[in-house]
Amino acid sequence: GAVVSQHPSWVICKSGTSVKIECRSLDFQATTMFWYRQFPKQSLMLMATSNEGSKATYEQGVEKDKFLINHASLTLSTLTVTSAHPEDSSFYICSALLRLTVDEQFFGPGTRLTVL
């Protein structure tokens, strides 16, 4: 199957700093990528849809100024958590959409963010 990478795999930062997470589709081009957040022992919650060359579409309740998404190329989307606070600590997972006869999302391995 197709491969999606995320970088970094984990990050620890101080409160108030910004953190950038990269999501790359390694062997296919993805005009659409998705960003999810997962708290411990919970399911994945979709945060936003990242569209190459246009603005991201955010889900209800997700602050677009807090979670900046940039999808500058067909293989790279970035999520920047601005002015991070401890409540932003979570597991962030991206996926890239491959549209063939059936849409299939390929998931990255996730990024563990801990804000001190």
Add this chain to the structure above:
Amino acid sequence: SQQGEEDPQALSIQEGENATMNCSYKTSINNLQWYRQNSGRGLVHLILIRSNEREKHSGRLRVTLDTSKKSSSLLITASRAADTASYFCATDATKGSSNTGKLIFGQGTTLQVKP
């Protein structure tokens, strides 16, 4: 919320036994998928079943879909300790006639298989 319900939330069985997990959803779908997630890791795609299919097999996995009841089940036969993980169902989130590509995940079932 469009998120589906999964039951049980947690399941503990002995190696060799079968494990059944159920998923219910709320909206019309084009397909339903099952994923596995080992602790602290990304998701692994297990199987996709289309809305016009009732049952699908893949190795030790058997998935059923009942669109009239808006429910699906995942059966893992002859379980192994390595099957220990969380299992999630996910449905595509259609919006009118357009397919957004979004997935809506169920709450998940945590499966523990004891050796």
